[in-house]
Every structure is written in structure tokens, then in C-alpha cells.
Amino acid sequence: MRKRLCALMMTLILLLTACGGGGGNEAEEKLAEIRGRYLEMTACSGHADMTADYGQRVYSFGVDFSWQREGETLLTLTAPELVAGVTAHIAAGETALEYDGTMLETGPLDSAGLSPVDVVPALLAYAREGFAAECAMEEAEGTPQKLHVICRDPETEPGMGIEAGLWFDWSTGALLRGEISDSGVTVLQCDIAGFTMDIPSE
Numbered sequence: 043m044r045k046r047l048c049a050l051m052m053t054l055i056l057l058l059t060a061c062g063g064g065g066g067n068e069a070e071e072k073l074a075e076i077r078g079r080y081l082e083m084t085a086c087s088g089h090a091d092m093t094a095d096y097g098q099r100v101y102s103f104g105v106d107f108s109w110q111r112e113g114e115t116l117l118t119l120t121a122p123e124l125v126a127g128v129t130a131h132i133a134a135g136e137t138a139l140e141y142d143g144t145m146l147e148t149g150p151l152d153s154a155g156l157s158p159v160d161v162v163p164a165l166l167a168y169a170r171e172g173f174a175a176e177c178a179m180e181e182a183e184g185t186p187q188k189l190h191v192i193c194r195d196p197e198t199e200p201g202m203g204i205e206a207g208l209w210f211d212w213s214t215g216a217l218l219r220g221e222i223s224d225s226g227v228t229v230l231q232c233d234i235a236g237f238t239m240d241i242p243s244e
Contacts, residue, residue, distance in 0.1 A: 061177035061191075069177045072189050076215040079241060080170045085110045088217075088237035089120070094158045094230050107162045115163050130159045156204075156222060161230055165220040168193045168206040175200070179212065187212035201226040215239075 061070045087108040094101045104121030114133035119125050156164060172193030180188045189212055194205040207221040216237040222230040 061174055069179045069189060072179070072212065073174060073177045073191060076189065076210050077170065079215050079239065080166070082241050082243060083111065083170075083239045084242060085113075085240040086166070086238060089235045090162060091121075091233045091235075092158055092161065092230060093232075095228065101158070103158060105162070109163065109166060117159060117162060132159070132163055156230075158230065161220070161222065161232055164222070165206065165208065165217065165232065168220075169208055169210075169217060172206060180209070188218060 061073060085108070087106075090105045090107060092103045092105060094103070102122070103119060103125075106118045106120055107115065109115045114131050117130040117132070119128040173196045174191050175194050175196065176190075176192040178190050180190050189210045191208045191210070192200075192205060193208065194200070195203055202225060205223045207219075207223070208217065209219040210216065211218055216239075217234050218237070219234060220230075220232040221228055
């Protein structure tokens with residue numbers, strides 16, 4: 043039964059990709075393997091350092107996050123110090139920032155209405171099911187290999203519309219970095235540390 047389920051997932055993953063660029067088939071195979079893990083994942087957690095670029099304003103945030111497939115996403119701001127402790131609970135498509143009973147607002151970063159508080163769930167959604175237009179292996183001296191994936195609408199030309207760049211650890215599949223761009227302009231960068239996944243089969 044498990045073999046049949048894995049085969050079905052691999053077929054679905056391959057349908058969601060159209061990779062090109064450096065790394066060739068090896069990168070595509072690695073993406074299929076990593077996506078299989080993200081589809082099985084029931085929960086994950088980690089820390090993200092974000093930079094949100096609003097054009098005239100640039101903000102940096104530190105965020106501890108935990109995500110559950112059958113529950114809510116919890117975000118806790120750790121930096122800057124002024125807002126440390128602010129929490130966001132995300133469930134059923136609704137987002138609320140809470141701090142001592144006060145509701146806070148964040149503005150949209152892109153034309154689709156994405157805000158910084160939405161970024162972690164958005165990156166995880168891209169990792170699980172976004173259309174992978176490009177993927178390649180990246181290797182730098184003294185650093186582990188990474189898989190770089192670019193997701194966008196299959197009907198959209200490169201550099202147009204909303205794109206998500208994802209970097210995964212080649213060995214573990216851990217999400218290391220994410221970027222969101224709108225019409226070729228990077229509006230959010232996110233470096234992730236301590237990423238862990240809960241997978242029932244492991």
C-alpha cells in the first residue's frame with residue numbers, strides 16, 4: 043500500500059514540475075524526492091529572519107514559527123525588540139496578530155496581497171505544490187549543496203508576475219531560504235534556520 047501511495051505522489055510531483063537549468067535530471071529527481079517529504083509532512087518548525095521591502099520602507103523581522111497540516115500556523119516575532127512577543131495565529135485562511143489583546147496590521151507586499159505574516163505558510167505551500175518552472179543544484183566551496191527552485195504561474199514569463207525562489211538543503215530537504223518577487227522585484231527575503239519536519243513514516 044505504501045509503495046502504491048509513494049508512486050502516486052511521485053506522479054503528482056512530476057506533473058507539478060517543468061525544471062530546467064543546471065543540474066539536469068539530478069536536480070529534478072532531488073526535487074521529486076524532497077516534495078514527497080513535504081507532502082507527507084504533518085508539522086514543521088524553525089526560525090526565519092525576514093526582510094520586507096515596500097519600496098520606500100524596508101523592515102527586518104525575526105520570527106519563530108510552527109506549522110501544522112491539520113491545525114494552525116503560529117508565528118512569534120523575536121525581533122526587532124519593540125515588537126518581540128507579538129504572535130500571529132493563522133488558520134482557515136484567516137490571519138490575526140495578537141499582543142496583549144491588541145490587533146496589529148501589516149500591509150501587502152505584492153499585487154496578490156501577500157503580507158509578511160503570510161510568508162511562511164506561502165513558502166510551505168510553494169514547497170509542497172507550487173509549479174516548479176526551474177530547478178538546479180547549487181554548490182559553493184565549503185558549503186553544502188543546495189537545490190534552488192523557482193515557482194511561478196506556468197502561463198507567466200520569467201520575471202513577470204509573482205515568483206517564489208526556494209533553497210533546500212540537498213541532503214535533508216530542509217528549507218533554507220525563500221524569496222518572493224513581483225514583476226522581477228524582490229519584495230521579501232527569508233533566511234531559515236533550525237528547520238525540522240515531522241513525517242509519520244520516519
